[in-house]
Amino acid sequence: MQIIxxxxxxxxxxxxxxxxxxxxxxxxDNHYISKEEVHMISEYLGVRTSHVYSxxxxxxxxxxxxxxxxxxxxxxxxxxxxxxxxxVRKTLEKMLNMSVGQTSRDGLFTLEETAxxxxxxxxxAMLIDLExxxxxxxxxxxxxxxxxxxxxx
Amino acid sequence: MKEHKxxxxxxxxxxxxxxxxxxxxxxxxxxxxxMKMTSEEIIYEVEASRITGRGGANFPTYMKMRAMSKETGDxxxxxxxxxxxxxxxxxxHLMEKDPHQLIEGMLISAYAVGANRGYIYIRGEYQSAVxxxxxxxxxxxxxxxxxxxxxxxxxxxxxxVRQGAGAYVCGEEFALLESIEGKPGRTRVKPPFPTEAGxxxxxxxxxxxxxxxxxxxxxxxxGEEYGKLxxxxxxxxxxxxxxxxxxxKGLYEVEYGTTIRQVIEELGxxxxxGQKINMVQLGGACGPIIPxxxxxxxxxxxxxxxxxxxxxxxAIIVIDxxxxxxxxxxxxxxxxxxxxxxxxxxxxEGHIQIVKLLQKFYDTKVTYKxxxxxxxxxxxxxxxxxxxxxxxxxxxxxATVEFFQYYYQQRIRQSERREWAL
Ligand SMILES: Cc1cc2nc3c(=O)[nH]c(=O)nc-3n(C[C@H](O)[C@H](O)[C@H](O)COP(=O)(O)O)c2cc1C
Ligand code: SF4
Ligand code: FES
Numbered sequence: 001m002q003i004i005x006x007x008x009x010x011x012x013x014x015x016x017x018x019x020x021x022x023x024x025x026x027x028x029d030n031h032y033i034s035k036e037e038v039h040m041i042s043e044y045l046g047v048r049t050s051h052v053y054s055x056x057x058x059x060x061x062x063x064x065x066x067x068x069x070x071x072x073x074x075x076x077x078x079x080x081x082x083x084x085x086x087x088v089r090k091t092l093e094k095m096l097n098m099s100v101g102q103t104s105r106d107g108l109f110t111l112e113e114t115a116x117x118x119x120x121x122x123x124x125a126m127l128i129d130l131e132x133x134x135x136x137x138x139x140x141x142x143x144x145x146x147x148x149x150x151x152x153x
Numbered sequence: 154m155k156e157h158k159x160x161x162x163x164x165x166x167x168x169x170x171x172x173x174x175x176x177x178x179x180x181x182x183x184x185x186x187x188m189k190m191t192s193e194e195i196i197y198e199v200e201a202s203r204i205t206g207r208g209g210a211n212f213p214t215y216m217k218m219r220a221m222s223k224e225t226g227d228x229x230x231x232x233x234x235x236x237x238x239x240x241x242x243x244x245x246h247l248m249e250k251d252p253h254q255l256i257e258g259m260l261i262s263a264y265a266v267g268a269n270r271g272y273i274y275i276r277g278e279y280q281s282a283v284x285x286x287x288x289x290x291x292x293x294x295x296x297x298x299x300x301x302x303x304x305x306x307x308x309x310x311x312x313x314v315r316q317g318a319g320a321y322v323c324g325e326e327f328a329l330l331e332s333i334e335g336k337p338g339r340t341r342v343k344p345p346f347p348t349e350a351g352x353x354x355x356x357x358x359x360x361x362x363x364x365x366x367x368x369x370x371x372x373x374x375x376g377e378e379y380g381k382l383x384x385x386x387x388x389x390x391x392x393x394x395x396x397x398x399x400x401x402k403g404l405y406e407v408e409y410g411t412t413i414r415q416v417i418e419e420l421g422x423x424x425x426x427g428q429k430i431n432m433v434q435l436g437g438a439c440g441p442i443i444p445x446x447x448x449x450x451x452x453x454x455x456x457x458x459x460x461x462x463x464x465x466x467x468a469i470i471v472i473d474x475x476x477x478x479x480x481x482x483x484x485x486x487x488x489x490x491x492x493x494x495x496x497x498x499x500x501x502e503g504h505i506q507i508v509k510l511l512q513k514f515y516d517t518k519v520t521y522k523x524x525x526x527x528x529x530x531x532x533x534x535x536x537x538x539x540x541x542x543x544x545x546x547x548x549x550x551x552a553t554v555e556f557f558q559y560y561y562q563q564r565i566r567q568s569e570r571r572e573w574a575l
Contacts, residue, residue, distance in 0.1 A: 014335035014336075015333065015334055015335045016335065018315070018316070018317075018318055018332065018335055019316065021318070022277060022316055022318055047335075051336075055336065058320060058337035058338065058494075059317075059319050059320050059337075059338075060318070060319035060320065061277050061278075061319035062318055062319075076484070077239035077240070077438070077484070077488060078239060078240065078397070078434065078438070078470055078481060078485065079239065079240050079396035079397050079402075079470050081484060082397050082398050082472050082473070082476055083396075083397070083398070114278070114319070115237065115321055115488060115491075115492070116237070116238070116239035116240065117278045118236060118241065118242040118245045118278065119242065120239070120241075120394065120396035120397075120402065120468075121242060121394070121395070121396055121402040121403045121404065122402070123396065123402070127278065130277070130278060130280045131280070
């Protein structure tokens, strides 16, 4: 779908801004909002580009920089932390050979940390493209990553 | 001790995708009952029930409804489904397992206060709740429970889901309204309160998912009957999100008056692997951390005033003796440093300093002076912050200074000894 088709789905008013940004982010393989897109959005909604940026940079689910095809978000809050026997974050960093905040060289994954995602009763937990994965073990993480790699190849 | 299931009674019994399932067990019947009552009669029942908001701030629900019912013209209903407080997952369960219960509660409120439009603001991380509620709203519309002339009467109301995009502060009511308006989620100065000037500066009733979901039960059983549940301090049932180092983590619905220890031991099965409870964090990151010997306190909000705090949204996070107080505090405060919206200086700058000081405690490189700075900063943020985020963020520090003073002293002494040994 073209950006213009996304825009047309929403009323041309500022209140649509966040929904539009989220939908464009979801549509794009590299999950970010480019300068050109900011201009198009600002023109369509009749708001300043600086306003679009102020919203875009405020919310952590959005990005102004290209990211990987799949966004992995590891939960870092207390209920997960005290149930994490093997260090989920370090395990992911090792398996993906990169640190939190980075994108893998093949562009497949970006690794991020997130605040609690409401899966504390099945801790430790993470999201991949906002899909929850819970009761994580080392084996499980390995299998999950493999499944994303296979589908993409 | 047993659960008292009211809001959770249909969980697992009905298919959340099926409005027929909901209707077959009496769903939307209470809406019809409410629509035979006057606005004042409904609000009277809510008052008699003594229910207070389940989103954390604990304000009497009927007061907001009454204030709204006096307004005229355009007004809005907003459901706060941003649930970002670490350790809480009750609203997710309510939306994913019984979405029509929430819609019915919103409809009853809308009818009582005279609102025609509503929004459910769901955090973007809860994609399955977004999906389920959008589906449920469409079904309700098809069946004549949303839209024009609801149940054949002169009552019009429609609902829309809006998503958050990863900002804890958007749970704060004004930040949430700003976010729906397409702005960064930064609070407004009050007054005016939302019931006077809320969304698009129109009167707005904003309630938590659990609060709205309770309304059909209040109308169904009468406010007086509902008010008999619970304790003399707080009426009704409360959903508790139990997590941490406990055998049976999960969601439990109990009457107010239940003690924290009962929830942990009788419902949660106690701590896992023969460890001992070291600390329990109540409410979430914004709540107090208390020692084991205080667990016989009940979950009534008023009792929490000794911490200058509230039970919040009902999280109980159990932490066993393998964990150090300062690593827990450090994580908690790092969370707030990240989530501060930056609008006021005490919160924007204060949390950065607090994190630095706690790092020193964690590294055993701390002095008595650092301790004094920590306590004074925690008090300054608590007293001068513009919104509830900063006003509550240092509760865990203030409570542990009181209840775990020993750990603070010990860490300072260990630091001194370490210094001498070098
Ligand atoms: C930083 C902050 C975060 C909050 N997060 C939530 C939340 O996620 N859900 C919620 O219902 N209320 C939250 N609240 C409380 C709301 O501001 C508000 O009191 C509540 O939505 C009112 O609904 P109630 O009366 O039904 O509880 C938060 C408050 C603050 C200060
Ligand atoms: S207390 Fe913190 S979150 Fe609240 S307005 Fe001030 S800076 Fe923003
Ligand atoms: S703390 Fe990780 S999901 Fe809640």
